[in-house]
Amino acid sequence: MIVRFGYVAMSTVIPDCSPSKTMTMASFKKLDDREAGLRRLAAISRTNLHNTLRLLKHNVGSDIKVYRLTSKLIPLATHPDLLDWNPFAELAGEFAEVGDYVKKHGLRVSFHPDHFTVLSTPRPEVLVNSVRDLQHHVDMLKAMGLPATAKSNIHIGGAYGDKPVAAARFCEHFTLLKPELQERLTLENDDKTFNASETLEVSRRLGLPMVLDIHHQWVNNEGELPWELWPEIQKTWQSPLAVKDVLPGESLPPKIHVSSPRSPSDPRSHADGVEPVPLLAFLKRIAADTPAVDVMIEAKAKDGALFGLMEALKELAEAGSGITVLDGASVNIEP
């Protein structure tokens, strides 16, 4: 089983390379020249896209093929006070440059809209804002010229006292989305509300690929072991929506998220690095029936954690534990 590792949004290794610079609404409003403010926002966006490209080049130089783009590329993009602002035309070149680089090097990129995007909500205004946010993420992917294999990962959302009803509402709201939004979604189990088997059920109902977060599964489960759900989770990556735009002869491997608990007293928080042994235990369990999987590392140390994990895996490989290090960010795992 080929395992590729990736990380989220920012580097702890490359200095001065934030892709998430922003401006607060408070300081935007303080400017007496609104046009100048919008130009400033566009300039920040350009810096963010430029730094994203720098990170992608750093990734390629380190063999890292999997990366989560930050949702904050364009500051205040979906803010209610800036609905008349559309910076995509003036940022077209920068977006295309990022997208071209992604395609040229066969990178897998994704977004993760934050927890304000809640399709299970009963509140119409929250739903409107959530759909606007999803549309914004799709607009960015389209501006990059990326196919539907570049997706936004979201959680089911709140339970509102009745999880089955909330799940049904999520599904109902999903069916109202434009196809271009539907085909660019993945669903992830969360650490508090919708656990892995509940998320899997919704994924199967809607034909959406599911991202298994094994840390969330560890702290929010129904007594099952994570690999027990894997056969069905893996199948969700074969659905028509999941394989949209996958070229003949190519594939879109299932994706999992991994992080390690910060401490026994704070088990839900993310530690700086990733513990290799529990991760390896999971990977070995699924290796026999999984040709390839992509692992998104969600650790405080970001790419630093990825490099640390690779060092640890290298040592385990030398000790002869069925691991072969393929390059700087991928390994082969024997069942």
Add this chain to the structure above:
DNA sequence: ACCTGTCAAGTCTGG
């Protein structure tokens, strides 16, 4: 250069 409170947004809990 460094520190601290704040940030547009949602949901849940407890009072």
Add this chain to the structure above:
DNA sequence: CCAGACTTGACAGGT
């Protein structure tokens, strides 16, 4: 009905 927690990188304003 409302305040605070949750969680996180970065701003903004201070020293």
